[in-house]
Amino acid sequence: MSRPSARVPAVDLAAPQLYLSRELAALEFNFRVLAMARDASVPLLERVRYMSIVANNLDEFFEVRVAMLKHHHAYGSAAPGPDGVPSGELLARIRSRVLDLVAEVYAAWQEQIRPQLEHEHIHILTRRQWTPRQQRWLQGYFEHEVLPVLSPLGLDPAHPFPRILNKTLNIAVVLKGRDAFGHKGHLALVRAPRSLPRIIRVPTEVSGKGDHFVFLAELLQAFVDLMFPGLKVIGSYQFRVTRNSELIVEEAEVENLALALSEELLGRGYARPVRLEIAEDCPQAITAMLVQNFELGEGDVYRCDGPVNIIRAGLIYDWLDRPELKFSRFTPQLPASLDSSLNKFEVIAKGDVLLHHPYQSFAAVIDLLRQAAADPQVLAIKQTLYRAGEDTPLVDLLVEAARHGKDVTVVIELRARFDEEANIRLATRLQEAGVQVVYGVVGYKTHAKMMLIVRREGDTLRRYAHLSTGNYHQANSRVYTDIGLMTADPEIGEDLHKVFQQLSGLGPVIELKRLLHSPFTLYRGVLARIERETANARAGRPARIVAKLNALNEAKVITALYTASQAGVEIDLIVRGACTLRPGLPGISERIRVRSIVGRFLEHSRVYWFANDGEPEIYCASADWMERNLMRRIEIAFPILDPQLAARVYDETLANGLADNTQAWLLDSDGRYTRAEPGDNPPYNAQQTLLERLCP
Template identity: 70%
Template sequence: MTLLNAAMTRDLKDPSLYLNRELAQLEFNFRVLAQAYDERVPLLERLRFLCISNTNLDEFFEVRVAVLRQQLALGTPMPGPDGLGPTEVLSRIRSRALELVRAQYAFWNDTLLPALGIEGIRFVTRDRWTVKQKRWLQGYFQNEILPVLSPLGLDPAHPFPRILNKSLNLAVVLKGKDAFGREGHMALVRAPRSLPRIIRLPAEVAESPYDFVFLAGILQQFIDEMFPGMRVEGSYQFRVTRNSELVVDEDEVENLAAALSDELAGRGYAHPVRLEVAESCPKAITDMLMANFQLTDQDIYRCAGPVNINRIIAIYDQVDRADLKFPKFTPRVAPAFVGTPAVLDAVREQDVLLHHPFESFGAVIELVRQASQDPDVLAIKQTLYRVGDHSPLVSHLVDAARNGKDVTVVVELRARFDEEANIRLANRLQEAGVQVVYGVVGYKTHAKMLLIVRREEGKLRRYVHLSTGNYHQMTSKVYTDFGLMTADPDIGEDVHKMFQQLSGLGTVIKLKRLMQSPFTLHKGLLTKIEREIAHARAGKPARIIAKMNALNEAGVIEQLYAASCAGVQIDLIVRGACALRPQLPGVSENIRVRSVVGRFLEHSRVYWFANDGQPEIFCASADWMERNLLRRIETCFPILDSVLAQRVYDEALANFLADNTQAWVLQPDGTYTQLHPQDEMPHAAQLALVAKLSM
């Protein structure tokens, strides 16, 4: 039986053909943690990867676990394509998350702490404080910490307080009576967010070049000073993680910004989903905490170290040791702009491709700056999803409005964990006279678009910047992304129509060059995969290569399975969660999936289709996920210039398919195997790009 016939007889919707999205996402953090294990990685970067894996796990509980718990609470279990219901998924998450937590703390205690100590970077625990250190820390506690603390004794007049999401807390066991004759049993000490979680000891008391002390250790050492006259029997760290998903019925609110502001005020106290406690915490204390947070044993995670281990990242910038960090590099200026101060003029002459972080994001900032000052520029339109604090782009948009340009900005208020910052951003822009819109009801605006309208020789010309990543100056230094600057009339017209659609109430639009979610991108991808299937059936070479952050959309996966059965060769570079099972006999044996994890966060989305010798290549803001293809505003844009198209293929696809040091290959059972050079030369895709593109 041929593969195609097998596909026709096999149900490609069979749940056994799909990996679970949540478990696949959780698995990504093991690959991040593996970077911390890698002794070839500089020591402080290993620390950073440990913290990233921990921060990612926090967000996983805040969002993915919270959604599953909510489905159970509402009685609306929604199994995914893999057929697993929330109860089974949560059980499997529990098992795998416990393994991850144990691995994180084992690495911290057994590997990282000793290695840091050898380099003169110590985390000094209470049992090792010298007399001088203890005296200094007691003064620090009395002068800097105690005045901002509000310890709370638990009794009928002082019920269990609201505990802020991911905040550091101590449960304190007391004995004796206070000044009012109240018998002490339990108290809570909440560490305010204003206090640093890690304190560096000054040179006069430090015994190493870098001596650090955890805030929790200081609190526990001097906790008796908070409860004079009583005896402290024990104190135990804990931290609760809460549901951080914001729910706003956009059809029922008149002002989205105001409604989100109301929701944000309560997010820090939403329903708990996880409780982290010190490993030594007695069962009686955990039982009390569980009862107050309405959690069960399955929600408890015991930590063999600080419960907020991700706060260790604070020392990265405090330790001035270049030899323990990745070598610095200077992003190059795109060749098209070298010796050409006028960015718009350079873009009018030719399309310009930017590959971040290897090429400078400064070109994008300069484009907006020049447009804000150019008397011939009439209008600027831009989408902002995540932009960062103190963004020069925002300042230039404000200047443009004050200089009389018509400036429209689509601010996505629902960008997760940036909602509050984006509300402030929207207010600042509106105060400067910028027309701010919040996108489309029910759909997040995730597209990355910039449109500049300029009058030239009596006619209007459109300049466009499209990107796979956000207009965020800081993440552009650590995320890999592509940006395209072009004056192509068709692309300019398409982007103009999309902005009209976002700011108005227009119908579905017809685009010449771009594909757009939620209207044409999903269908367009299926059509292009079907075209490769037709070529394979006709005996022609057929191939698909795609790079993205995640893949879980069932319709696309099913079509890829059909393509594999037809003989289409498919290579997928998926950084994070992938729900497709590769290399299944009779279904996906022509599909290979790899994940590359390295110094930079792989963020670019690139799709390539062989198209019978006339290949097409696209960059996009969208992953092949259900939310991106069906529930968001996204853009997918072609690279029309043949030289630039070849460059994207070489740098983003061929380069990463050749990686044999930082690549992980997905197995049919959902596990990953890291590649290692055998007889071939080692090749690390990201390092190759640093060498090729940076200055």
């Protein structure tokens, strides 16, 4: 039984020193991912993949978070977050931490990963390592496959600095001598078109045993003199610019959101620069010229001890069939109740079905939709799509259902960041097939993951629902952990019907019986349940909260958790990414523990559990406890009503995660993470445990 904490002096729980920076907390996650790249117990090619993930995350961090922070700082509109750090100071702190991260990434590449790849006969060749035969082949490749598509640009008053596309590879070249027009040595730029592969695989017949790769940048620098005949190349230096990629469409002022987004996407690649990555050995004069042309400052420059596009190293993971250097394969299982030969509707009508991805197969969702598309008794299908992937069979089935005469409505979120173009194409395809496509609600991204199937059974209509914590994305379902629920519960079906009606018909505020619905009831529902646990603790009753989230930064939720901790509520939070709450502060959060799990799979499921005085409540959700999810998005939290399934969700997502002592990281009150260690206990890996249990 929880006991109230001793009475402590009143503390301002909104005080800035009680909160961590959202941006710095998001950045810290990448150090935990990088630790996987440096972990010798992780298969080697997986370590390459983790390093590539860090580079990709850092790109997005600059494209969105840093870009918006710099924008607001420049215009004096950057209000400090709950941590109270002014934008100028925050930008300085971000730079300092990014410099640490960049240094660690390249140290891991140069000192650990590349040497170990060499040991496994996977060679990432530099010019100094080329054999004469490789040199001849690579020169031939350059002359026949690369040079014809290049357009080197000499810089002079008649050839001003060109537009450089976001995140593309470029080479700055210093030349000496006179060109054909009598001009003396000058500077030139070589832009690598996106049509060129960023890594070239050298044929086995040229290199012999093993796999041999060359970065495109290495190739361009090796044969740069062939691009400037008659001139002497003094030096060549890689660089890459990152630009603001946040789309800002004034939705209330446009008549056609899809058209407006399409037009803005055309300019995304040339938006304002926010970061310049450049070779470690680039002279200061060249760096200064680039900084000036991109209208950046010295504080926006990041020097790289290796390829500026190190993210491309991840390509070799896909190219190489070396199972011994990757995580062991597994086959996601179908629940026994959903055997492929059974009628899915009959199964779900008998009782709810729980799916835990990636351990259990996403094929169950596809099979349900396939049966619905072909079943003459199915009258309507409604579904949300946030990120679906362009090759998903779900879209084919929705098209098929519409062609079979069913009423199909799909809510597509066009503003799903970095998936905007794919979603516009998806919407067009569905509309052409006769599907009613809705773009959501102006001002609110539709992030909820839900499907509703209406089926005639005798004289009645019955609703079948699928709700999930993750996207309808088949590829992601193999690498993200998510919870899905198939149910025929009438109240959940009725709630979903109302939500879809509101999304498509823009109706009034609705009252739901089972679901928590953002931006209406989810926020206050979470706060109410935290406050209920607080009241139970003060009354001497059992009180506990366990939540699994991707991120936590909403200030009032954190304040409520601090208050609950002070009252005696025991709180365990499994927060994969950014957490701005400070655990373990005496008299404030000493009953709160925060951990992050970084493993083989991306922890993505959101689960909220409340002790509720012996009658626990458990919800799975599409929403994190973030301001945007709770207030500016369409989100759904759904209860697990079946006691056995509720116990399973608690065991597999919460208890299992809290037991992990090999892949978990523990957050301290200063914002530092330390890796959990087994100590005297047996090693316990939460994800591996579920693989062994659910994928025998």
